[in-house]
Amino acid sequence: xxPEHCVQYSPGAEFHGSLHVPMDxxxxxxxxxxxxxxxxxxxxxxxxxxxxxxxxTRVFVCGLATDYCVKATALGALAAGYATVVLHDACRGxxxxxxxxxxxxxxxxxxxxxxxxxxL
Numbered sequence: 001x002x003p004e005h006c007v008q009y010s011p012g013a014e015f016h017g018s019l020h021v022p023m024d025x026x027x028x029x030x031x032x033x034x035x036x037x038x039x040x041x042x043x044x045x046x047x048x049x050x051x052x053x054x055x056x057t058r059v060f061v062c063g064l065a066t067d068y069c070v071k072a073t074a075l076g077a078l079a080a081g082y083a084t085v086v087l088h089d090a091c092r093g094x095x096x097x098x099x100x101x102x103x104x105x106x107x108x109x110x111x112x113x114x115x116x117x118x119x120l
Contacts, residue, residue, distance in 0.1 A: 006064075026050055028046050040075070041069075041077075042076030056082070059082045060085045062087040068094065074106040078106075084110070084112070085113075086106055086113045087114065088103055088113055089116055
């Protein structure tokens with residue numbers, strides 16, 4: 001139902017050039033089946049399994065799109081029991097109004113919404 005975007009192994013799916021990704025980072029993808037829409041990173045059970053294996057209790061969520069995947073991932077993280085922080089200035093939404101509503105929704109559900117600068 002969406003225009004083609006973030007196609008695996010294409011420039012549109014690459015991490016931003018200024019993002020530092022450690023050499024030992026574990027990359028867990030979602031939405032790799034073109035016949036299944038997956039908005040939350042937690043749709044892939046491997047994410048929750050890996051976070052628990054590493055003893056992670058707090059997650060930071062950012063990316064595209066605030067009003068869809070970011071919101072769903074934040075709500076999924078909360079449902080899985082993680083302290084959840086959404087970095088609003090590291091997100092971009094499809095629409096300004098629905099993005100603002102998504103941030104209000106995740107905050108009401110228990111996520112902290114702040115800027116990246118506030119956590120540094």
